[in-house]
Amino acid sequence: MSETAYQPFKRITRSVPKQVIGEALNKPWADSLIPFTVTVITIAIFASLLEGYLSTVNLGSLAHQFSETAIVVLAMGLVVMVGGIDLSVGSIFALANFVALYLIIALEVPVGGAVVLTVLMGAGLGAVNGLLCGILRMRAFIVTLVTMIIFRGIVSLLLLKFGSELALGAEDTPLWSFLGYGSVLGLPTNTIIFLFLAVGGHVLLTRTRLGAHIIAVGGSRLAARRAGIPAGRIAMGVYVLSGALCALAAVLYASRIGSVSYTTGKHLEILVLTAVILGGVSLGGGRGSIARMVMGALVVMVITNGMVRLGIRGGVTEMATGAILLFAILFDVKWLKHKDKLLNSTFVCPVKLTMPPLPDLTDKNSPYAVNDRLRDVEVIGLDQVDGPEDVILDRAGNLYTGVRQGEILRFLAPDYTRREVFARPGGRPLGLAFDRDDNLITCVAGMGLYGVRPDGEIFKLTDQSRRTWWRLRDDSRILMADDLDIAPDGRIFFSEATVRYALSDWIVDGLEAAGNGKLLCYDPATQKTTTVLQGLLFANGVCLSHDGHSILVVESWGSCVQRHWINGPKKGTTEPFIANLPGFADNINRASDGTYWIAIAGIRSPLWDLTMKSPGFRTRMIKRIPRDEWIFPNLNAGFIAKVDETGQILDVLWDRFATHHPSVTSMREHRGYLYIGGLANNRIGRIKLPAADPTWMGQDSYWGTRPAEASEA
């Protein structure tokens, strides 16, 4: 039977580098890679052109010189992230510079008080912008342009009236000198403050509710508003913060330079905006990070400073900055537009899969020869169920199934015409099994392994497994628990079909066929979830063998079934159980006569096998043609097979003309009947099995008979 040896790990390794690239692009920090590269290249260029550029002394003086501007970059960056723009930063900076010096030198306010007052004034100026742009929703560009002119006008006016009072004075208290020229651990004070603010900003944006709200408002103000976020107040708050940060930067500048002039902070807004855009903070809001703002600031500062040091004429710097700005915007726009496409085409990493020869179904002597024995099924719950992936019956004969609406429905015995919602886990319940205490254990797609007590109360068993160390994408959360079975000692073996796709995209995993499935084991005794097997090609149905010593697990894309020994002499080993089914098998369950039922949801075609052979073809298909024209694994068969303990096909049941069951994903034998479910069906089927034991039921087979309860039904 074993034409190909079982080699799960070999199948994965081919796709690892590509998968890592695709998953890296999906990480939030992927957007920072380009600004980071640009930063490194820029620094490298200037370091090679200028001698001693990277010396400690030079770096220290650079930091001392540019920390205030970097703080203003943070201010502008935050405003851009909330979906606005603040052109008045330079004027606020100039005004705060004047006010700080005037308070300290002319009015002789203590330094601490002056700093607080100046920052408060900056916040007040920011509040003007915030009120107009945030609350009144006026256009940020024109409003801050106007306030920029007004604040600048106020500075000029103050300089005219009071500038002479500052001309001769100077402040040299220790605190003031420390702000301007002090250092901590070799870093200038203003750099320390900048780093502190950057870390604070990072925490604010990534770890707090307010930060999430800021990003939400920037991403879509309308959506944020509808979600109940006070968008106007959030936006206003950010403008206030921006004003305060500019004022703080100006205080540091004042302590360092100690003079006022008409040109203080002029054109700062353009420089700062260039830094923000270069850092990849998208104009329009919602995308960006503090790290990227800092990188953008670094690039701009290194370029402007480096050009001056190189003695290049002013025009070149301007041209270079303008050109860099244009390229940065171009890249940002194109990146935003094509990111999803790029992610789609790099995320799916098809792997070569050579399938064994397709069994010939037209051959009358084939064990799979087509018949029409599912034609005359009784129909249960027609149009009352939407996608009953799995079906199961309790001891009383009631029929349970999980449906697309995220509910477990119950049809009451004996006639199954009365339907009720038994439980509502929320995610889509797939596999179902009863444990020893008649709790219904279920694999809920998107959630994990859950249980439902007989009274309908839901409890969680597990939703996490160990993270695979080399995967950038966090696969510890169980994304697509599919089917389960329970060992006599209570351990629950369940399959995670794929770690890379959620239920909405599960079929794309078939195009990848990279062995993303796992067999997991939850042990109620230790409450730990361990990985038993990995590298499975869509781990699907799970069934405990009749002797309780091994677990049968179906690999849908591999069209095969593996047997994993959990007890006995071969414990821990895996061997093929069925090597070559004609289609994509789904669930596997016990039959009354010591054999197994396997549901086959779709039939392979020679075209499909050829497609699987050529990963390059699948990659091109995904990249170049629209999704609805891709070749997918078809779910096109109403087909149930019966196999014995050695994996030999004993019997097949076909719905040849797809009258009732265009596709079968599960079947459950109970008291002489076979109940049939399908992922995309609108009904449950029931067919009499003439040769079957009319008293046999799954619960008895697993947990022994309980005559008292059985008779109650």
Added chain:
Amino acid sequence: MTPQPRKMISLAGLLEERWAVLALVTALIIVAFAMFLPGFFTVENWVALIRSVSVLGILGVGAAIVIIAGGIDICVVAIMAATAGWFLQMTQDGASVALAFSLCFVLALAIGLVNGVLVSFFEMPALLVTIGTAMFLSGLTKLVLVKQSVVYVPEELVDFRFIGQGYMGGIPVPVIAFVCFAVIGHIFLRKTRYGHFIYARGDNPETARIIGLPTRPLVVGVFVISALVALCAGIITASASGGMNINISHGTLIFDVFLVAVIGGVSLSGGQGGILGVAIGALLIGVLLNGMTLMNLNNIYQDLFKATALLVAIVWDSLLHPVDPETAREGDL
């Protein structure tokens, strides 16, 4: 607001028109100044007044067309400085006027095309594109095009001074140029098919594209127009003041241009306003500045006053047309 059918003239209806309100405000200020400011209501003063705003008005016409089409062009002052500066530099160096002007024309055309193509075909935000090209161009000007930051009109170009300083029929040439630009701009926007297309594009870019308007070439065209208008404004400025200081591209002139357009009722969200408003807006600014100069107010106060006037105008506009948060377009700056 696309061009509307002619209405019956009534006072209430007229007051709904932005330009009419603006004209009323301007008239009131003129009356007030005429009553209280000696020397304001004289022919010489008015000639000086209109002359002083004619370049601003011309730039305002170009800016209005871009803004109505849904864009914005920060680059115009840089184009003005670059082309006029280069023109004077070339003529100083002995090039013929025709050759120098042709080269400047090509430069303006190229910048306009670059702006337009980046905005329309590459879908980059107009604001940032034009900030970038303005920086690039002003660097290029300093580095390559001119030798000093102030370039003077060469002595031998006597006829050139006529453009900025001459009179035709007693009216200064710049004023005639302003009127020409305003009339042509008005006819273009209101009476031609492409003018209507521009309103449609500015009002709703997506709809304009869906109904089959050539929105991308349209946007390119609009930026080219803006660049060429800037070229003309630059030539007039250079002629009128006898030289060109290329540092004006770092000044606040560009804000005055937007001030004129926005006060004149050209909404920054596009598709609204017209040249009539811009002309009255320019007049209002001219009257205010002239009045303040007569009152001996410092430049700083004038700047403050202008900015406050603009702030009042846009606050007033936003109160008259409050934004509905449920239907507002996302991502506008």
